[in-house]
Amino acid sequence: MSDQPAIQIRNLTKKYGEFVALDDLSIELNRGEILGFIGPNGAGKTTAIKILVGLAKPTSGSAIVAGCDCSKDVQTLKQRIGYMPDTFGAYDNMRVHEYLDFFGAAFKIPREKRRKRIDEVMDIAGAAYMKDRYVESLSHGMKQRVAIARTLLHDPQVLILDEPANGLDPQARIEMRQILLRLADMGKTLIVTSHILPELSRICNVVAIITHGKLRAFGTLDDILRKVRQRRFMQIVMVRREQVEPMATLLRQLLSDESEVTVSEQESEIRLATSITDEVMSGIIGKALQQGLLVGQFHEVPMDLEDAFLSVTRQANTAVAAASAKA
Amino acid sequence: MFTNPIISRELIGMLRTKKALAWQVAVVGILSMLIVIRWPSEAMVNTSGQQAKAVLRIFGYGLMVMIVMLAPVFPASSIVREKQRGTLALLLNSPMSPWSILMGKLVGSMGFIMLLLLLTLPAAAAAFTMGGVDVMQVVSVYLILTLVALQYGTIALYISSKAGSMDAALRITFGVVLTLAILPLILNEFVPRDQPMPFGPIAFFEYLSHVPQWADNQKFAWLPHGVASSAFSVILYVILTITWLSRFFSPAPAMTAILRDDAVIGASGADSSGAAWRFAIVAAISSAIFLWLTARRLRPGMLDSARDAGRVTDEQSTKVKAYRRFMFMWFFDPNRRSRMIGPFSNPVMVKEFRTRRFGRLHWLMRLGAVCVVLSLGLMFASTEKTDGRIDAVMPILVLLQFSLLLLATPALAAGLISSERETGGWALLQVTPMSALKIVTGKLMSVFITLLLLLIATLPGYFVIIFMGSQGTGAAELGTPLEWPGKLVEVITSSVHTQSVINVQISLLLMGVFAVLLSAAISAFMKRTSTATAISYAVLGVICVGTMLVRFAEDAPFSHTTVEYVLTVNPLAAVLTQIRAPMFTDYPSVAPLNRYVMLVGCAICLVALILQVRVLTRPQ
Numbered sequence: 047m048s049d050q051p052a053i054q055i056r057n058l059t060k061k062y063g064e065f066v067a068l069d070d071l072s073i074e075l076n077r078g079e080i081l082g083f084i085g086p087n088g089a090g091k092t093t094a095i096k097i098l099v100g101l102a103k104p105t106s107g108s109a110i111v112a113g114c115d116c117s118k119d120v121q122t123l124k125q126r127i128g129y130m131p132d133t134f135g136a137y138d139n140m141r142v143h144e145y146l147d148f149f150g151a152a153f154k155i156p157r158e159k160r161r162k163r164i165d166e167v168m169d170i171a172g173a174a175y176m177k178d179r180y181v182e183s184l185s186h187g188m189k190q191r192v193a194i195a196r197t198l199l200h201d202p203q204v205l206i207l208d209e210p211a212n213g214l215d216p217q218a219r220i221e222m223r224q225i226l227l228r229l230a231d232m233g234k235t236l237i238v239t240s241h242i243l244p245e246l247s248r249i250c251n252v253v254a255i256i257t258h259g260k261l262r263a264f265g266t267l268d269d270i271l272r273k274v275r276q277r278r279f280m281q282i283v284m285v286r287r288e289q290v291e292p293m294a295t296l297l298r299q300l301l302s303d304e305s306e307v308t309v310s311e312q313e314s315e316i317r318l319a320t321s322i323t324d325e326v327m328s329g330i331i332g333k334a335l336q337q338g339l340l341v342g343q344f345h346e347v348p349m350d351l352e353d354a355f356l357s358v359t360r361q362a363n364t365a366v367a368a369a370s371a372k373a
Numbered sequence: 374m375f376t377n378p379i380i381s382r383e384l385i386g387m388l389r390t391k392k393a394l395a396w397q398v399a400v401v402g403i404l405s406m407l408i409v410i411r412w413p414s415e416a417m418v419n420t421s422g423q424q425a426k427a428v429l430r431i432f433g434y435g436l437m438v439m440i441v442m443l444a445p446v447f448p449a450s451s452i453v454r455e456k457q458r459g460t461l462a463l464l465l466n467s468p469m470s471p472w473s474i475l476m477g478k479l480v481g482s483m484g485f486i487m488l489l490l491l492l493t494l495p496a497a498a499a500a501f502t503m504g505g506v507d508v509m510q511v512v513s514v515y516l517i518l519t520l521v522a523l524q525y526g527t528i529a530l531y532i533s534s535k536a537g538s539m540d541a542a543l544r545i546t547f548g549v550v551l552t553l554a555i556l557p558l559i560l561n562e563f564v565p566r567d568q569p570m571p572f573g574p575i576a577f578f579e580y581l582s583h584v585p586q587w588a589d590n591q592k593f594a595w596l597p598h599g600v601a602s603s604a605f606s607v608i609l610y611v612i613l614t615i616t617w618l619s620r621f622f623s624p625a626p627a628m629t630a631i632l633r634d635d636a637v638i639g640a641s642g643a644d645s646s647g648a649a650w651r652f653a654i655v656a657a658i659s660s661a662i663f664l665w666l667t668a669r670r671l672r673p674g675m676l677d678s679a680r681d682a683g684r685v686t687d688e689q690s691t692k693v694k695a696y697r698r699f700m701f702m703w704f705f706d707p708n709r710r711s712r713m714i715g716p717f718s719n720p721v722m723v724k725e726f727r728t729r730r731f732g733r734l735h736w737l738m739r740l741g742a743v744c745v746v747l748s749l750g751l752m753f754a755s756t757e758k759t760d761g762r763i764d765a766v767m768p769i770l771v772l773l774q775f776s777l778l779l780l781a782t783p784a785l786a787a788g789l790i791s792s793e794r795e796t797g798g799w800a801l802l803q804v805t806p807m808s809a810l811k812i813v814t815g816k817l818m819s820v821f822i823t824l825l826l827l828l829i830a831t832l833p834g835y836f837v838i839i840f841m842g843s844q845g846t847g848a849a850e851l852g853t854p855l856e857w858p859g860k861l862v863e864v865i866t867s868s869v870h871t872q873s874v875i876n877v878q879i880s881l882l883l884m885g886v887f888a889v890l891l892s893a894a895i896s897a898f899m900k901r902t903s904t905a906t907a908i909s910y911a912v913l914g915v916i917c918v919g920t921m922l923v924r925f926a927e928d929a930p931f932s933h934t935t936v937e938y939v940l941t942v943n944p945l946a947a948v949l950t951q952i953r954a955p956m957f958t959d960y961p962s963v964a965p966l967n968r969y970v971m972l973v974g975c976a977i978c979l980v981a982l983i984l985q986v987r988v989l990t991r992p993q
Contacts, residue, residue: 100803101803124804178710
């Protein structure tokens, strides 16, 4: 069991009539890894998650999570995964410990063990102080903590968390990040979806980018950045604001058509997305100086997950548009 | 007023829905059928106007039931929906005044009701042309219906401004509205036509002076000495006061008076003089009061509520613990940390009890206590009023139980599945190892147990009836306390009323099970609890109250056989025939057939519920 990947998804496809929600998705994830599962709205993330937790059946392909086939062995699967959907599922008029007691009983945890387990998971989620509070009176951040505690109750091997940081304030987001890292340290495998990419890039070992139901990029963050870094992002800050436009004109003249030049006169700044080499770039700067254009700062902007995501989705959109135009 | 943006949004939005079209078609269709059935087709025309009067009777009562059931639906969800979606804060921060928001909401939701009433005008005109109907009668019917819509609409708006969720608003509104409409008809049995205003010191002392005479009365001799003159006298006084006040809130006496329905007036003994005026004045005043109260609530402060700190007794001082232990008998303390769910309990059932607003043990005990007191109080009061005639006492107890079932069941069962889907809880239940059967069983059990407790709590009144039925057999004589259990069995077996009480309870139990399964099945098909609640009340209202209209139209236009046939679906009619209540003595086949109808209905609803839950739990 320990040698096997915690999650094995092979050629997973889900169709709703003619609409392909998920197209040939293949992913492998090892124990203790955190996968950042990202994609624009309607990309197929929720469909993939629903298949992984047994709420939907794939049209073809297979998914094995914690040793269980997601479409055949659903009852065992439920004991081995913890699912936190993007809605909390609050019950009115119920205190937090009663809420957790209900889900513990639903997972058939014996009464004495359940009592201890509730205290444990509330400690892990940092929710111990809200034990007696009514669920409906909790803030969004508090509810997310309780939801994490609920997900951990039956000690699952794999956790699938849909937008755990959504709507949290910066402090709560940092705390949520710490909780997730602690869970990974405990040997849990996590799949986390989020639209807050800088946050995700801080905790994920592995990233999967999905658009239009298709996996566009998968691997460690460095791998993905290397693959998508076909263009470099430069920032040029001019000493004089009035020289911003002449500098931009010069760049447009000297650079190829594929390069993008964006001007921000307010900040005396020019942004450049291009694939030219350092030699060509230094020649351009030289020419600018010869023409009396004073460059105050010139540097390459390091690429992050957000840039990688935008780059991948842009390419995917172009490919999809081209395919539909052809059709 | 029509520049008010809320009116155009609410009314036009409503009129665009398919639901609105369906209502309009249904109203026009049913009334057209009524006119077609009753339009004179014989060569000889009856000029006495009986046919037109019969049509107007069904027309007036039918529209009244429709308005009572429909008028509160839209306003009840109107404000609370805005609150839940967060748009109320936007409205309150706009330059619109609370009154213009309120009037927008009122006109927007009442506009549709008025449209439905307008659609009924051709049918009213047709009834008028048949002759024998006074034009003022028709106008009065419409005026009363408009006032009913206004009164219940404003009550619903006020409740909507107070409620925390849409389904809670609907439950409370239907509870209040049906209580206001039906309860006075039951309580009216106790108040003489010339009963003066019961409050004020002179009236109270005059009332008290009668109590010892009642206590010494032969028919109350079975009561332990001293009881009749203290606790029961207070209960009777409270009932008398509530009755005196409540008779002005039900539109039924007003409609009866306008339609000059001698059959109903004679059967109920109700006083019809001035009933229409009384209702009109009270409706207008109460509407204005509820509007004012709602306008007072529509301020930004209404969204500013503190979060419950959730303190539990377990962590409070010994003094507080001792106080609460005394007050709540510890076992029922609502603030005591609850026990873990036991190994043999269905977790869903426990969860349902805990999440229900009045589902906790202390509330169930309070509810039970109220039912016991109400049952005994009604028994005592009706015995006083009817000289101990069981045929007059039984219908009152039956109506009490029936009203409780009718009001409580949709409120408890219509959100069983839909509320889970609404809040996202259904997906969480699906990823637990619990089977669909266990989930549904737990949910249904939570409702059945509550209803059973309610029914049991209303039984003491029947025990008194059984006891009275055993008098003269020797069984009723009290022996030593050790002999009481044996005596109790003897009393039950020897009483002449035992069998009819058992029959009534079986019918009510069947009706309760049917109502639960129907509401639960509707809940499984709906995504919103508010819709499921409204539909459940409407369907049960049509089955239990709507079919009664056919009884009032016996011989004009419906034959005795048709009436008997229609009443077989009505569990209330079945119970009333079993106790041979006035107007229900000639339908011997209704009660036995109704049991089969209820069983078939239960089976259909259960199958629909199971199939739909299987669909919902199956992976997509």
